[in-house]
Amino acid sequence: MRRREFLKRSTAAAGTIAAAYVIPARPARGQARKDTLLTLSESGPNNLDVMGVGTNRPGYEASWNTHDRLVTFGVKKDPNGHDHYDYTKIEPELAESWDVGDMSATFKLRRNATFHDGAPVTAKDVKWSFDRAVTVGGFPTFQMAAGSLQKPEQFVAVDDHTFRVDFVRKDKLTLPDLGVPVPIVINSQLAKKHATDKDPWAMEWLKNNEAGGGAFRIEKWTPGQELVYQRFDEWKSGSLPKLQRVIWRMVPSAGNRRALIERGDADVSFDLPPKDVAELAHEKKLAVIGTPIENALNYIGMNVKIAPFDKVKVRQAVAYAIPYQKIMDAVMFGRGKPMFGGPAEVSAPIWPQPSPYVTDLAKAKQLLAEAGLPNGFETTLSFDLGFAVTNEPLCVLVQESLAQIGIKVTLNKIPGANWRAEFTKKTLPFIANAFGGWLNFPEYFFFWTYHGQNAIFNTMSYQNPEMDKLIDAARFETDPKKYKEEVEGFVSIAFADVPRIPIFQPSLEVAMQKNVTGYRYWFHRQLDYRQLAKT
Amino acid sequence: MLLLRRLATALPSIAGVIIVTFLLTRALPGDPAAYFAGPAATTQAIDEIRHQLGLDRSLPVQFLDYLGQLARGDLGTSLSTGQPVLAELLTRLPASAELTLLGLVLSVVIAVPLGIAAAMRPGAPVDHFCRVVTTAGVSLPTFFTGLLLVYVFYYLMGIAPAPLGRLDVFSSAPPHWTGFYLIDSLLARDLPTFGAALAQLVLPAATLAIFSLAPLARITRASMLAALGSEFVRTARASGLSRRRIVYVYAFRNAVLPVITTLGMVFSFLLGANVLVEKVFAWPGVGSYAVEALIASDYAPVQGFVLTMALLYVLLNLGIDLVYGLVDPRVRLEA
Numbered sequence: 001m002r003r004r005e006f007l008k009r010s011t012a013a014a015g016t017i018a019a020a021y022v023i024p025a026r027p028a029r030g031q032a033r034k035d036t037l038l039t040l041s042e043s044g045p046n047n048l049d050v051m052g053v054g055t056n057r058p059g060y061e062a063s064w065n066t067h068d069r070l071v072t073f074g075v076k077k078d079p080n081g082h083d084h085y086d087y088t089k090i091e092p093e094l095a096e097s098w099d100v101g102d103m104s105a106t107f108k109l110r111r112n113a114t115f116h117d118g119a120p121v122t123a124k125d126v127k128w129s130f131d132r133a134v135t136v137g138g139f140p141t142f143q144m145a146a147g148s149l150q151k152p153e154q155f156v157a158v159d160d161h162t163f164r165v166d167f168v169r170k171d172k173l174t175l176p177d178l179g180v181p182v183p184i185v186i187n188s189q190l191a192k193k194h195a196t197d198k199d200p201w202a203m204e205w206l207k208n209n210e211a212g213g214g215a216f217r218i219e220k221w222t223p224g225q226e227l228v229y230q231r232f233d234e235w236k237s238g239s240l241p242k243l244q245r246v247i248w249r250m251v252p253s254a255g256n257r258r259a260l261i262e263r264g265d266a267d268v269s270f271d272l273p274p275k276d277v278a279e280l281a282h283e284k285k286l287a288v289i290g291t292p293i294e295n296a297l298n299y300i301g302m303n304v305k306i307a308p309f310d311k312v313k314v315r316q317a318v319a320y321a322i323p324y325q326k327i328m329d330a331v332m333f334g335r336g337k338p339m340f341g342g343p344a345e346v347s348a349p350i351w352p353q354p355s356p357y358v359t360d361l362a363k364a365k366q367l368l369a370e371a372g373l374p375n376g377f378e379t380t381l382s383f384d385l386g387f388a389v390t391n392e393p394l395c396v397l398v399q400e401s402l403a404q405i406g407i408k409v410t411l412n413k414i415p416g417a418n419w420r421a422e423f424t425k426k427t428l429p430f431i432a433n434a435f436g437g438w439l440n441f442p443e444y445f446f447f448w449t450y451h452g453q454n455a456i457f458n459t460m461s462y463q464n465p466e467m468d469k470l471i472d473a474a475r476f477e478t479d480p481k482k483y484k485e486e487v488e489g490f491v492s493i494a495f496a497d498v499p500r501i502p503i504f505q506p507s508l509e510v511a512m513q514k515n516v517t518g519y520r521y522w523f524h525r526q527l528d529y530r531q532l533a534k535t
Numbered sequence: 536m537l538l539l540r541r542l543a544t545a546l547p548s549i550a551g552v553i554i555v556t557f558l559l560t561r562a563l564p565g566d567p568a569a570y571f572a573g574p575a576a577t578t579q580a581i582d583e584i585r586h587q588l589g590l591d592r593s594l595p596v597q598f599l600d601y602l603g604q605l606a607r608g609d610l611g612t613s614l615s616t617g618q619p620v621l622a623e624l625l626t627r628l629p630a631s632a633e634l635t636l637l638g639l640v641l642s643v644v645i646a647v648p649l650g651i652a653a654a655m656r657p658g659a660p661v662d663h664f665c666r667v668v669t670t671a672g673v674s675l676p677t678f679f680t681g682l683l684l685v686y687v688f689y690y691l692m693g694i695a696p697a698p699l700g701r702l703d704v705f706s707s708a709p710p711h712w713t714g715f716y717l718i719d720s721l722l723a724r725d726l727p728t729f730g731a732a733l734a735q736l737v738l739p740a741a742t743l744a745i746f747s748l749a750p751l752a753r754i755t756r757a758s759m760l761a762a763l764g765s766e767f768v769r770t771a772r773a774s775g776l777s778r779r780r781i782v783y784v785y786a787f788r789n790a791v792l793p794v795i796t797t798l799g800m801v802f803s804f805l806l807g808a809n810v811l812v813e814k815v816f817a818w819p820g821v822g823s824y825a826v827e828a829l830i831a832s833d834y835a836p837v838q839g840f841v842l843t844m845a846l847l848y849v850l851l852n853l854g855i856d857l858v859y860g861l862v863d864p865r866v867r868l869e870a
Contacts, residue, residue, distance in 0.1 A: 043827075046613075046616050053614075054584060054614055137580070137583045138580045138583055139580060142580055208617065208618070222819070223616035223618050225817075226700075249699055249704065249817070250817065252814050252817060252823065253698075253814055255685075256682075256685060256698050256817065259686070260698075265697045265699075415830075
């Protein structure tokens with residue numbers, strides 16, 4: 001009897017627990033789900049302040065969505081009909097209008113714009129923020145300088161709603177550089193409250209706290225786990241976003257990110273490995289958008305200061321021995337844009353563009369013989385283990401192919417944390433690597449990677465005065481005809497001398513549920529929630 | 536007395552751990568300054584960051600700095616999450632501990648009865664079953680078991696919740712008392728949250744349990760076999776004591792010592808196995824924290840993690856020694 005009664009009671013109790021669990025949870029969940037976007041990525045921000053020390057790329061995303069900049073970029077359709085930011089169209093964000101004079105630009109700020117705490121946005125805040133960007137050093141200062149924004153004296157708060165930038169030189173990158181993630185407008189009154197003598201720019205406080213006036217505010221941030229955004233309903237610098245909340249969860253395992261999006265539990269999964277993307281796109285249950293990353297290139301680099309890569313014929317031989325198509329099929333699963341097999345003559349001032357090289361082992365052998373190395377040589381091919389998903393199979397294919405023309409390649413895997421330190425030394429003879437520039441100008445890419453100033457991204461230690469002259473001229477060129485000649489000139493030299501062999505232009509891949517609309521590709525390669533919506 | 540003496544012997548090992556972790560993290564390849572300078576840094580920017588991080592000073596000076604900070608209870612700041620290491624470890628440790636303990640309890644509940652049953656009928660089907668289960672459990676790596684469980688129970692069958700950490704996206708954490716969500720939600724009388732937290736725990740805990748089942752079941756079986764074959768059991772049998780009393784009171788109590796030792800060992804390598812399980816289930820524990828820091832050459836969290844683990848082991852060993860005393864009077868007498 002007793003046992004039976006116990007059983008009866010416990011079943012009833014279990015029933016109540018289950019009911020308590022199910023009933024309040026379900027409706028609230030349905031409601032929340034409709035206007036909340038759940039997005040996944042492998043890692044999250046380490047700092048909410050884009051001007052912080054060592055802020056990572058996810059950190060740019062947090063900063064981008066919670067702050068306004070003076071200007072932003074327009075939108076166009078890419079060849080596949082997806083939204084793509086347009087670097088040729090500068091549009092108002094916090095500044096409603098501006099005048100570009102001969103040696104200065106004057107911005108009129110929106111009069112009704114406020115920060116998240118309700119304080120009005122004034123030109124003083126803009127000045128404080130820009131002063132901060134050019135003073136704190138490191139990446140933000142460097143990025144500002146790329147647009148000739150170099151010292152605090154250049155920034156003038158004329159009155160509460162008028163702000164002027166004085167130029168140190170005429171530079172076509174100055175205005176676009178005000179639309180990149182660095183020159184955000186910070187609530188200076190709020191930030192100054194948390195500044196100390198040792199830390200006048202409130203770097204410590206802004207690391208964990210946001211003091212912006214952007215379309216979203218941060219509701220909760222648990223580093224390494226999740227970041228929750230809430231829409232800022234008083235936002236005036238654009239049309240109000242459709243999403244009320246965005247939950248951004250960090251899921252380290254790629255397999256689980258895929259399971260979550262396939263099961264429909266997540267709305268967006270960002271920056272996926274090529275194999276997953278190819279399979280998801282094939283299954284057609286989700287919207288998968290891959291956008292070629294502007295001004296970015298995966299390449300094989302040869303150090304021209306190290307024999308035998310100092311001989312141009314050896315470099316050309318290697319370029320003819322790369323198994324291009326195999327790499328596209330077996331490593332990239334058809335994602336990414338091939339950058340080989342192009343016309344023999346360069347005829348457009350664009351970058352990246354396909355090189356004239358194709359896989360031609362007979363020609364490679366002949367070139368190698370002409371260079372005096374008919375029996376090949378031995379070398380080491382290094383790559384970054386941080387990107388082993390694509391790097392490792394790519395390098396194995398290259399190794400296999402080069403063996404056929406007598407070049408014996410040993411693979412050298414370098415851990416992610418060590419990679420930059422290693423290639424900065426420029427002692428690696430032969431590497432697989434990638435480079436991308438935010439600002440979409442060929443001469444900007446070449447300035448960092450081919451110019452004789454020998455910046456760290458010139459991993460080939462390539463120096464050619466003729467090319468330098470063309471790059472420098474194109475940087476400040478105003479005549480479109482001359483500009484075309486200059487760009488085509490340095491691209492032709494890059495192909496003929498081939499210190500780096502272009503392979504493909506990588507893609508930025510995102511998978512979404514079909515009810516998510518408004519995805520836009522941005523040069524900073526992070527999500528902008530302001531345009532996204534769920535239907 | 537025993538307690539104090541045991542604690543004193545732990546001091547040199549802790550000092551050793553501090554020195555070794557300090558040197559090891561510095562000896563690792565990789566330049567944190569270059570890593571944190573970001574993708575478009577100049578050499579000058581890298582140098583600035585190196586100076587800000589204090590990495591341009593000599594090793595002994597860095598070590599003294601580190602000791603000073605330790606004395607103040609400051610474990611430094613993680614560069615990859617931007618937070619103080621101590622605070623992060625304190626919030627993450629309960630997550631790991633809750634998972635590991637539940638996995639261990641699950642494993643003991645299955646392994647010990649299974650081992651006893653196998654020892655009582657050697658060669659019978661239950662013994663073979665025990666052998667198959669333990670061999671399978673120990674030969675499957677945890678990340679594989681974890682992914683397999685997620686694939687079957689979440690992706691295919693849809694009965695397990697999404698592997699998204701300690702709570703699903705739309706539940707919020709219970710008020711903080713112990714940091715163990717199961718306990719905190721009960722204290723707050725919040726059954727829905729308890730259910731949600733438990734649902735998230737089931738798969739990762741099962742993964743850990745499958746992995747740790749093998750050593751526990753095998754050692755239980757072996758030591759039970761030895762105990763059952765010993766003379767005092769034969770005497771007990773001859774005296775006509777009940778089978779139940781012989782098995783549980785005489786044999787099992789004597790067989791339990793090696794099981795406790797193994798339990799201690801299993802607990803320590805479960806904390807290690809946790810790293811992979813945490814990765815698979817996006818579990819916000821200390822293991823995944825340390826691995827991510829290691830990949831980024833982020834010194835402070837790695838040092839903090841190793842130090843915390845060392846302290847944990849010391850406490851664990853101490854606890855096991857004390858339990859020995861309870862189970863086996865001889866240990867108390869010798870001490």
